[in-house]
Amino acid sequence: MEIRVLRYFWTIAEEGSISRAAELLHITQPTLSRQLRELEEELGTELFYRENKQMTLTEAGVFLKDRAQEILSLTDQTEQAFMDQKKQLFSGHISIGCVEADNSDTLAMMLGEMVRDYPQVTFHIFSGTSDDITEKLDKGLIDLAVLLEPIPTDKYERIILPRTEKWGLLVSNESFLAQKKKMVPEDLIGVPLLCSARKEVQKMIADWMNVSIEQMNIVGTYNLIFNVFSLVENRVGSALTIEGSVMSRHVKNLTFVPLYPTIETECVVAWKKNRSFSPVVNEFIRRMKNAFEA
Structure with a gap:
């Protein structure tokens, strides 16, 4: 008996209708009907009385709904606990150099999302000229940099930001x-x-x-x-x-x-090629790529 099928059954029991349950679950009615029929065959008993398109629980259905509620609640709590633990364990620091540019608010938006998702993450922004920032980037004193092109393509990976x-x-x-x-x-x-x-x-x-x-x-x-x-x-x-x-x-x-x-001039987020990063910095780069690379 799969958790997914139990959730299907519980939703039908709550709604009293396969059509309404299918709409909530974002699946087709024939698919949901088939899953319910297979569950009843697996258990060897009917779970619903079907009268005038209304679904009423049988005695076996009432018993299964109580058990399904317990199982689904425990499953949801367990998944949430692992998600919360992941956010707590996912901690670290990001250091970013940034020139004065219109795209500074793009950086702020991405950092804001990162910190909301992972409250243990901290960051430092170093403002300066392109020369100051690239020097720190080359020395490994910062992880990433927001720079105006041109930049040396042989030294850096880059993501082009949306506004020129x-x-x-x-x-x-x-x-x-x-x-x-x-x-x-x-x-x-x-x-x-x-x-x-x-x-x-x-x-x-x-x-x-x-x-x-x-x-x-x-x-x-x-x-x-x-x-x-x-x-x-x-x-x-x-x-x-x-x-x-x-x-x-x-x-x-x-x-x-x-x-x-x-x-x-294009504005880019750049980082040194072939440099190893912490999981936090890698996650930030992944988010930037998802947001701005086609």
Whole structure:
């Protein structure tokens, strides 16, 4: 006698109807009728009186329903106990480096789900530049990193996150550039620029402007964008940055103007190839793959 069949029988007894029970159990009526008939044959007795499409328990049926209630209750409690124990035993720590980006809320959502499912799991988020984060990733000081591409594909595995990061120019509202709806390459000629210290970013912008890095009027570099808000506000320079790093900060007196033709960068979760991880980190990676890989 299978637990599954006992649950079928108990549901029929509760509902008094095969059709209603089949609907609750998400199986077809013929399948449920066959399972009940086979159970009665196995036990050698009828379990229901069948009158006018109503199902009434026989004396044997009443006895079996009482036993089925006990067995099913114990089965459910046992399964729940193992699930609770698994959640308690599944503990550990995740360390993640994260650049300033629009996809930071995606990371927060995934971490939130993980901690709700496994309350013993803890985490640490390290915010910094791509260079700071990749250095820690290479040294094994963090498990995973949220980075802006390009990243070395020979060193890291990666999952592409759902939203691309749009580049633009952060300008003072007092600047004539704040009136523009979009920023074309000619608009940046001669403009004092604050730019990421990463050479890859500088080259990307220079290629977009169709000039060399040396021809760009870079008056200063930065690692984290919040360090330059006051410089932009005081018109020391305008900052090249991604929209996601400023859109949630509600900065006053500053305007983000997107570049045109558009420059968009993929945001990825990356980790070192061939590195062994704890079960907690492996589970987090598995969840990220399920969520974002086709």
